[in-house]
Amino acid sequence: MHIQWVIVTDEKEKLFLKTILEYDDKAYNQHRQISTNFYETDWIESVLKKYVKGKFNSNYEIIGGYKEATRSVVSFFPYPQIYQPPIATLKVEVKTGIGKPLTHRDYLGSILGLGIERSKIGDIIINQFIAYIFCEPEISDYIRWNLTHVGRYSKIEVSLVKLSEVIVPPPNFKEITGTVSSLRLDSILSLGFGISRSECSKLINQDRAKSKGVIINKSYNLEVEETISLKGYGKIKLVEVIGVSRKNRLYVKVHKYM
Numbered sequence: 162m163h164i165q166w167v168i169v170t171d172e173k174e175k176l177f178l179k180t181i182l183e184y185d186d187k188a189y190n191q192h193r194q195i196s197t198n199f200y201e202t203d204w205i206e207s208v209l210k211k212y213v214k215g216k217f218n219s220n221y222e223i224i225g226g227y228k229e230a231t232r233s234v235v236s237f238f239p240y241p242q243i244y245q246p247p248i249a250t251l252k253v254e255v256k257t258g259i260g261k262p263l264t265h266r267d268y269l270g271s272i273l274g275l276g277i278e279r280s281k282i283g284d285i286i287i288n289q290f291i292a293y294i295f296c297e298p299e300i301s302d303y304i305r306w307n308l309t310h311v312g313r314y315s316k317i318e319v320s321l322v323k324l325s326e327v328i329v330p331p332p333n334f335k336e337i338t339g340t341v342s343s344l345r346l347d348s349i350l351s352l353g354f355g356i357s358r359s360e361c362s363k364l365i366n367q368d369r370a371k372s373k374g375v376i377i378n379k380s381y382n383l384e385v386e387e388t389i390s391l392k393g394y395g396k397i398k399l400v401e402v403i404g405v406s407r408k409n410r411l412y413v414k415v416h417k418y419m
Contacts, residue, residue, distance in 0.1 A: 162215040174208050181209075181217075181235060188237035189218035196224075196236040196247035198280035198297070203388075204374020205233060224248060225283055226295040227329050232283040234297075248283060249301035250324055253308070255290040256316040267312040268292050275307050286329055293327045333419045334398075340410040344399070346370060346381040346389070353397035353415045364391060395419075 164182070169175050177200065184195045202225055217237070225233035226248050236247040255263060268285050272294070283295030292311075296304065305319045341348040347361040350370065354361075364370065365379045369392035372381070383389065388398040401414040 162213060162217050164212050165214065169212055174212070177205075177208060178212060181221075181237075184235070184237045185217045185219050185221070188221075188239050192239050194236060194238040194240075194243065194245055194247070196234045196297075198278075199232045199234055199283045199295075200280075201374035202231055202233040203372070205235060207373040207375055226250060226324060227284075227286075227327060229329070229332070230284050230295070232295075234283070246324065247298070248295050248324075249298040250322050250327055251294040251296065251301060251304060252320050252322045252326070253292045253294060253311065254318045254320075255311055255314045256318065257290060257314055262289050263287065263292070263312050263314070268294065271308060271311045272304060275304065277304070286327065288328060288330055293322070332416075334416040335419060336400075337415045337417055338403070338413065339415075340406055340412050342410055344383045344402070344411065344413075345379065346377055346383065347379040349383055349389070349397070349399055349413070349415065350391055352413070353417050354391065354394050356394075361391075364393075369393065 164178055169178060180197055184197060187193065188195050202223060205223055219237045219239045220241070221235055221237045222243060223233045223235055224247055225231070234247050236243060238244070253268065265285050265287060268287065269282065272282060273279060277300060281297045281300050286293040301321060305321065308317070308319050309315060311317055337353060339352045341352055347358045347365060350361040351358045362379050368376045370377050370389060372387060372389045383399045385399055385402060388396055390396045396418045398416040399413065400416050403412040403414055406412055
């Protein structure tokens with residue numbers, strides 16, 4: 162396995178690559194399983210594809226707890242398959258049937274308020290007043306015994322559950338169709354979020370647009386099935402290029418995640 166260090170300029174990417182080299186070596190030489198902290202799944206995949214050539218000494222998997230996980234760990238192991246789950250799953254039940262449903266920010270804020278680093282926490286799946294929280298196993302008990310409230314609610318129950326018990330709701334999105342001059346980032350963002358291209362350009366210039374966890378500029382061209390995020394607005398996915406209009410504009414379908 163070889164890393165093209167000469168083209169690695171981003172410090173976050175460089176630190177991640179050094180970490181996976183170290184963990185690969187430990188898994189192989191010490192004959193044990195070892196996992197990284199959580200990172201954005203798309204970012205992990207893009208960094209590995211961009212810089213890593215050849216095979217690691219040990220086996221590895223990118224694991225987030227479920228198929229569509231947006232945050233994952235990279236787990237290295239010297240065996241044919243993982244023998245110990247690198248992620249723990251907590252079920253948080255808020256014992257109230259009234260009030261406004263809690264948000265991702267409510268749950269994450271309460272957990273980080275315990276002094277836990279964001280890199281130790283994966284996705285948080287929310288269904289009304291129940292949330293499934295993916296985290297590193299080493300901190301699961303600490304959260305279980307110290308998380309006493311979420312938002313303004315203090316009547317809660319936290320339990321450790323199996324991955325098979327997690328109920329993942331289907332993606333909630335709004336389907337949008339329209340025409341764009343091209344598949345450039347600013348054009349697709351304008352259609353998906355209903356804001357002007359000039360406003361999109363300002364936001365993009367503030368480094369608020371990302372694809373696969375990497376900051377992108379307004380001249381970036383999207384591919385079908387690609388998901389992009391705009392900080393402060395959310396995520397959209399270019400689902401399909403349906404056709405071309407008489408004025409030679411592209412007729413596209415976009416999903417805006419709610």
